[in-house]
Amino acid sequence: MNYIDGYVLAVPTANREKYAQLAREAAVVFKDHGALSVVECWGDDVPEGKVTSFPMAVKRKDDETVVFSWITWPSKEARDAGMKKAMEDPRMKCDPSSMPFDGQRMIYGGFQVLVEA
Numbered sequence: 001m002n003y004i005d006g007y008v009l010a011v012p013t014a015n016r017e018k019y020a021q022l023a024r025e026a027a028v029v030f031k032d033h034g035a036l037s038v039v040e041c042w043g044d045d046v047p048e049g050k051v052t053s054f055p056m057a058v059k060r061k062d063d064e065t066v067v068f069s070w071i072t073w074p075s076k077e078a079r080d081a082g083m084k085k086a087m088e089d090p091r092m093k094c095d096p097s098s099m100p101f102d103g104q105r106m107i108y109g110g111f112q113v114l115v116e117a
Helices: 013-032 076-088
Strands: 003-012 037-042 064-073 107-112
Touching: 003 013, 003 076, 013 037, 013 064, 013 076, 064 076, 076 107
Parallel strands: none
Antiparallel strands: 003 064, 003 107, 037 064
């Protein structure tokens, strides 16, 4: 069964196109190293919670939008090898100050698919 890398982050709304360009470029690298697909979703109906929520989890500021994304891999083994290669790929190297979001507030993790319908 497939394996998923998922992540949620806050992106300054003004950086939407800059983020989209970075995401398109990164998707090519991930797919070159074995990913089956990369999906990037720009939040447009992401409510604030009272106890928990996506905005609270990423400490979203008023001028930011929540992004919810995932990468599908054929297996955890393919993900482990592919992610390592992707992170070492020169195309993924950039000046952290040029990133269109605050990576310290990004939430991410790897997930086994439990149900796929």
